[in-house]
Amino acid sequence: MNRKQLVDQIFSKQSFLCVGLDTDIKKVPECLLNNEDPIFDFNKAIIDATAQYCVAYKPNLAFYECMGVKGMISFERTIKYLKENYPDHFIIADAKRGDIGNTSSMYARTFFEEYDIDSLTVAPYMGEDSVTPFLNYEGKWVILLALTSNKGSHDFQLTADQDGERLFEKVIRKSQAWGDEQNMMYVVGATQGSMFQDIRKVAPNHFLLVPGVGAQGGSLQEVCKYGIIKDCGLLVNSSRGIIYASSGSDFAEAAAIKAEALQKEMAIELNKIK
Numbered sequence: 244m245n246r247k248q249l250v251d252q253i254f255s256k257q258s259f260l261c262v263g264l265d266t267d268i269k270k271v272p273e274c275l276l277n278n279e280d281p282i283f284d285f286n287k288a289i290i291d292a293t294a295q296y297c298v299a300y301k302p303n304l305a306f307y308e309c310m311g312v313k314g315m316i317s318f319e320r321t322i323k324y325l326k327e328n329y330p331d332h333f334i335i336a337d338a339k340r341g342d343i344g345n346t347s348s349m350y351a352r353t354f355f356e357e358y359d360i361d362s363l364t365v366a367p368y369m370g371e372d373s374v375t376p377f378l379n380y381e382g383k384w385v386i387l388l389a390l391t392s393n394k395g396s397h398d399f400q401l402t403a404d405q406d407g408e409r410l411f412e413k414v415i416r417k418s419q420a421w422g423d424e425q426n427m428m429y430v431v432g433a434t435q436g437s438m439f440q441d442i443r444k445v446a447p448n449h450f451l452l453v454p455g456v457g458a459q460g461g462s463l464q465e466v467c468k469y470g471i472i473k474d475c476g477l478l479v480n481s482s483r484g485i486i487y488a489s490s491g492s493d494f495a496e497a498a499a500i501k502a503e504a505l506q507k508e509m510a511i512e513l514n515k516i517k
Contacts, residue, residue, distance in 0.1 A: 244333050244361050245382060246425050246450070250474045252298045252331055257510035259475050260502060261299035261335065261452070263482025264289065264321065265306050274492045282310070282317035285494075287324055289486050292495040296502040299333035299478055300325060301452075322358050333478070334361045335386065335452070340377075341366035347376040355380045362386055364430060364452075367414050371421055378422045385427050389415050390442065392432020392455035415445045424449045431470070433461020433479065439469035448472065454480045456505075463505070467512040475513065481505060 253259045266282050275281040290300065302321060307314035325334055340350040340363060354363045355377070362384035367374055377385045390400055390411040400411045408416075415429060424446075431442050433455030442451065451470060455461035456479050463479060471477055481501070489497035 249333055253475050256298055257513055258298055258506040259477050259479055259509055260297040260505050261301050261478045261480040262293050262297045262485055263480050264300055264302040265482040267306055270487055272490055272494050280317055283320045286321045288495040289498050292499040293502040294329050296506040301335040301337050301480055304338040336360045336363045339364050339366050341369055341373045344372040347373050351377045355383045375421055386452050387418055387429050389429040390431045390435055392434040412445050428452050433466050436465050437469055450476050452478050456481050463508055
């Protein structure tokens, strides 16, 4: 999916919502646990219930890898279901890969050839040669970690060099020589609030993947106040706040209600930039 296609979906659906499929077997409703593949069945129900309100899905690989082969089968079935039934949705593999060049090439082959996923989160700490193998695939996106929403983000990401440039700013500035706004996004946590102003000074036109709205307490309105641009430029992710809205047999219906509520808030923000 290229940028124009993504933007068209956002304005057509009046939504820039990404639903995070962080599916924990310990939180799957009891009514599904005796199924042959409860993870996939849970994901399928969530997808069917929320697809009309979102433009993207983001399965987090950790929640599948922790179950070994069974978990990866569930992941693969989820991706296949999305591609066959909701091909207009952007798929993000939240895997945070990044290693020396030949290893990154194998990671890229895994997600962009084997699974044929639209985008992948990548850790930029090892520098250019660890990232560029992911950028060699036409029509695929790299989503670099820039300024995350966790408490420990302050340990390194906000440290400044002698010229006052902070590490997250250096990552964004430097990486723009590797890719561009047509194939690279940045992860910026919703809990960073007004820091989006600083992000936009360095990356005025790039899309930002924004986790942290919902269970982590980030404000959608604050993110939009400082981060939205003329073609939106945001994918705001909500995981636990949507998929675990209910632990009962009505889990899918409850997820739809949460997703619709966020979509309506997003429609208001999109109308402000027309």
